[in-house]
Amino acid sequence: MSRLRDALERGDFVITGEVAPPLGTDLASMRTAVETVGPYCTALNVTDNQGATLHLSSLAASRELLDMGYEPIFQQTCRDRNRLALQSDLLAAWTLGLRNLLVVTGDDPRSGDHPQAKGVFDLDSTQLAGVAAGMNEGHDMLGRDLAGATDFYIGAALFPEAEPWDVQLARAERKVEAGVRFFQTQAIFDLDKLERAVAALEPSGAKVIAGVLVLRSPRVIDFINKRLAGLMVPDAVADRIRSATDPAEEAVRLATEQVRAVREIAHGVHVMPLGLDAEVPRILRDAGLADAE
Amino acid sequence: MIITKPRDWARIERNLTEIGARRVFIMGCGQCATVAGTGGEPEVREAARRLEEGGWEVTGWAVGEVTCHSGGTRLESRKHDTEIAGSDAVLVLSCGAGVQTVADAIAKPVFPGLESAFLGNVVRHGVFEERCQMCGDCVLDRTAGICPVTTCPKGLLNGPCGGMWDGMCEVVADRECVHVRIARRLAEQGRGAAGRIEPKDFSAKLKPGSLNLRETRRRGTGDAR
Numbered sequence: 358m359s360r361l362r363d364a365l366e367r368g369d370f371v372i373t374g375e376v377a378p379p380l381g382t383d384l385a386s387m388r389t390a391v392e393t394v395g396p397y398c399t400a401l402n403v404t405d406n407q408g409a410t411l412h413l414s415s416l417a418a419s420r421e422l423l424d425m426g427y428e429p430i431f432q433q434t435c436r437d438r439n440r441l442a443l444q445s446d447l448l449a450a451w452t453l454g455l456r457n458l459l460v461v462t463g464d465d466p467r468s469g470d471h472p473q474a475k476g477v478f479d480l481d482s483t484q485l486a487g488v489a490a491g492m493n494e495g496h497d498m499l500g501r502d503l504a505g506a507t508d509f510y511i512g513a514a515l516f517p518e519a520e521p522w523d524v525q526l527a528r529a530e531r532k533v534e535a536g537v538r539f540f541q542t543q544a545i546f547d548l549d550k551l552e553r554a555v556a557a558l559e560p561s562g563a564k565v566i567a568g569v570l571v572l573r574s575p576r577v578i579d580f581i582n583k584r585l586a587g588l589m590v591p592d593a594v595a596d597r598i599r600s601a602t603d604p605a606e607e608a609v610r611l612a613t614e615q616v617r618a619v620r621e622i623a624h625g626v627h628v629m630p631l632g633l634d635a636e637v638p639r640i641l642r643d644a645g646l647a648d649a650e
Numbered sequence: 651m652i653i654t655k656p657r658d659w660a661r662i663e664r665n666l667t668e669i670g671a672r673r674v675f676i677m678g679c680g681q682c683a684t685v686a687g688t689g690g691e692p693e694v695r696e697a698a699r700r701l702e703e704g705g706w707e708v709t710g711w712a713v714g715e716v717t718c719h720s721g722g723t724r725l726e727s728r729k730h731d732t733e734i735a736g737s738d739a740v741l742v743l744s745c746g747a748g749v750q751t752v753a754d755a756i757a758k759p760v761f762p763g764l765e766s767a768f769l770g771n772v773v774r775h776g777v778f779e780e781r782c783q784m785c786g787d788c789v790l791d792r793t794a795g796i797c798p799v800t801t802c803p804k805g806l807l808n809g810p811c812g813g814m815w816d817g818m819c820e821v822v823a824d825r826e827c828v829h830v831r832i833a834r835r836l837a838e839q840g841r842g843a844a845g846r847i848e849p850k851d852f853s854a855k856l857k858p859g860s861l862n863l864r865e866t867r868r869r870g871t872g873d874a875r
């Protein structure tokens with residue numbers, strides 16, 4: 358069963374967080390992050406070689422979360438595997454007990470730590486969602502019966518702030534057609550655009566979990582604006598953090614405001630603490646979300 | 651046409667040194683490599699000058715009409731058979747297909763003098779862009795005549811990806827996202843939004859491609875791989 362699916366379908370406001378598997382085999386720091394953020398979240402995304410940089414696989418790390426008593430959202434990118442490997446990993450994920458799946462295209466290898474790597478992109482994320490939906494119905498990509506089906510709760514990424522919106526919306530609708538039931542958005546700064554996205558997807562029944570970043574320092578902002586694709590921190594927001602006497606504290610305040618606002622619009626919030634994991638409980642509490650302590 | 655680029659000259663010199671070649675014949679190409687400005691007469695002369703400067707003897711040179719054409723290249727080689735016979739190696743300023751044609755035609759060590767880059771559109775004189783990778787399963791019918799397989803750096807059939815910002819591409823940041831262009835052109839032509847495109851049949855492009863028109867004509871089919 359997927360607690361995430363149950364909560365969203367019940368109409369509960371969900372909280373998701375995010376952990377990155379280590380570069381290596383020592384899981385200690387990932388476990389610490391999980392223990393810090395996990396108790397406040399319905400589920401935690403486990404990234405898959407994020408930023409096209411090498412990490413331990415999301416498959417193994419997701420299983421670790423499960424063993425720790427938390428619910429993972431297994432991420433799968435199209436960049437590193439062809440359709441044989443993707444399908445075989447989906448089957449593996451299900452047998453390992455992973456119930457939530459987030460399919461993403463993946464950053465181009467040229468932007469990561471192995472720029473010489475061949476980007477696979479045998480399938481795109483829309484097609485991969487379709488493959489997973491097929492497995493839920495009991496068949497592989499070729500339509501052959503599986504000895505044992507999956508029942509993934511399938512999610513995808515959504516980019517409410519990246520214009521042109523009509524192109525984004527068309528893409529999101531194709532993802533829904535392919536079998537996507539929930540979206541996690543890129544970081545949100547413009548609440549009107551989030552509202553526009555949630556309203557546009559309302560008829561499809563797909564749930565929208567809005568991303569909130571903790572912009573802990575001017576350096577992080579510069580990094581996002583220069584290096585992170587598909588995201589720009591608006592000037593007003595950047596100025597607010599830059600001119601603060603305590604940028605980290607201001608970032609926590611900003612994130613708290615955003616979480617509170619998102620609560621009125623979306624079906625959940627996805628908190629990306631960018632290292633300020635320890636502040637997540639405070640953000641959620643101050644936003645009126647976390648009753649647990 | 652096939653776009654070629656100059657190859658690391660030190661590597662060419664190493665190739666010749668490794669087999670102890672002292673006398674070299676140079677072969678260019680009168681077709682693509684001439685247009686690309688990499689293997690025409692001026693470039694062949696320049697290569698000869700550089701070789702001589704490096705201490706090699708250039709026994710002769712030729713710029714065949716179409717170097718990847720087996721018959722033509724055999725003929726061209728025959729015209730120069732004395733010079734070639736007196737050479738230790740042949741340097742070919744053409745794409746890899748031309749180099750192999752020469753290597754088949756001449757029983758001497760043959761080395762590539764250029765890097766083969768892509769099948770290019772001539773956008774303007776001297777400006778080439780890759781627009782088609784000859785995938786064998788063309789989707790231009792669905793994408794308003796803009797190829798996502800080639801011109802989207804990730805080759806996504808359904809896009810844009812999450813890296814698109816303000817209509818621009820994540821990877822080639824000074825270019826518009828291909829999927830934004832496709833959506834716009836489809837809309838301009840009243841063809842609606844791009845529908846979902848199914849996973850591609852990459853077997854249509856399995857190596858090595860071959861097409862024998864004599865046989866297909868005999869059988870009355872046009873299947874090529």
Ligand code: SF4
Pocket residue numbers: 781782783784785786787788789790797798799800
């Ligand atoms: S879809 Fe294939 S054949 Fe058509 S233009 Fe693109 S690469 Fe060439």
Ligand code: SF4
Pocket residue numbers: 801802803804805806809810811812813814815818819820821822826827828829830
């Ligand atoms: S931004 Fe558009 S063209 Fe660039 S990689 Fe992404 S989908 Fe392809």
